[in-house]
Amino acid sequence: MSVAPGARAWDSDDDDDADVREDEYAAADDALAPEETCARIERLAVAHARALLLPPSPLSPPSRERATRDAAAVEFAIRDVRAAVYAPGAGADAGAYRLPANAATTRVRLHDARRPAAYARLWKLLATVHHHLSERRAITQRALYYLLCARHPKLFPPGRARLVAAALRDAVTLLNCTRAAMGVTSASRGQVAGRVAILTPEDGVWRDFSDASAHFVVPGDVRAVERARLRSDARFVLIVEKDAAFDKLCRERIHARVPCVLVTAKGFPDLATRAFLKKFASEFPRVPMLALVDWNPSGLLILRTYRAGSSGGALEASRYALDVKWLGVRRADLERVDARARQPLTELDKAKIKNMLAAETGASQASELRAMLESGMKAEIESLYPEADGGVFTLSEFVVSKYLRGDYF
Incomplete structure (x- = not known):
């Protein structure tokens, strides 16, 4: 190389x-x-x-x-x-x-x-x-x-x-x-909420983040993340691409319906957030990690980065590679969504999809990318709960029902 x-x-x-x-x-x-x-x-x-x-x-x-x-x-x-x-x-x-x-x-x-x-x-x-x-x-x-x-x-x-x-x-x-x-x-963008208590060496106090308004801000120092101690009874971890969707799930108190932990990096995942997830996975190896990302090239790129890191050519990211399952948004999820909630792909989107298809080895992800390219459309998480129409269902209902059905891969 x-x-x-x-x-x-x-x-x-x-x-x-x-x-x-x-x-x-x-x-x-x-x-x-x-x-x-x-x-x-x-x-x-x-x-x-x-x-x-x-x-x-x-x-x-x-x-x-x-x-x-x-x-x-x-x-x-x-x-x-x-x-x-x-x-x-x-x-x-x-x-x-x-x-x-x-x-x-x-x-x-x-x-x-x-x-x-x-x-x-x-x-x-x-x-x-x-x-x-x-x-x-x-x-x-x-x-x-x-x-x-x-x-x-x-x-x-x-x-x-x-x-x-x-x-x-x-x-x-x-x-x-x-x-x-x-x-x-690095300056971390990560936030954590839900059924988890965290003790950091810096403050020496266990803090519970099951309250809807309490969020743990992931430290930018990876070593500080790795020194933290965790307690959790979560049945799954949900990695949410967007801050707005993360806040909505917190307000809907999804973790009160099914014990879970919510994590967001507010877009593309930074190293510290991935380090936190890796620590959680090592301490709770039987708790599945699920991802909720936009149905567009950037969303799939974010999913890929959580799984394998970005191809930046340094020596860190594979250490924090995660076994993340894709819960949504996927093509099948959009069948119950008004077509007006979708947006046309840009030329840049199309170029990204073609580049990703050339490097993609997973059949399911490649199938979704091809469907995206053939339809010429994309959709964001927000399309699942159009506020103008009152919302077909709450976002937490969407996530919980898919989790209970095992509808992720």
């Missing part, structure tokens, strides 16, 4: 995300001391300088990297011999600085002469992370973006948060550690 700075396999709207195959994550470190992460950054800088400056080994065959050495288009190949980092064309007996283990075939291009700005952004980000870790300070990804914008506006222009996210994903891969180990946290 080749990882170029900023490359993404399929797009999402979340700048806090990154994922990888399970075998790649197995070697990543998320419990590094700040000193060790700083040391890895320093070793990486030394290894990169050596690769640029050392002459090629006379025993090595010619390579395209060597031919373009003057342009400094240098790659580090992370091999399966405890993942030493070699200068291009160097053999296993050549001098090299070692980096932590990674997948056997991972190749990370640090300097592509065709994309010099991405190279510069990566090293500016690493320098900033190193400075904060040296002072044992953490920083949110959003604050890191604003800091880099202020200090290096030509490399990180305003309104381009994805550039910071791309550089951060490459740093995660190169250092073989998580963002938390680099002292970078």
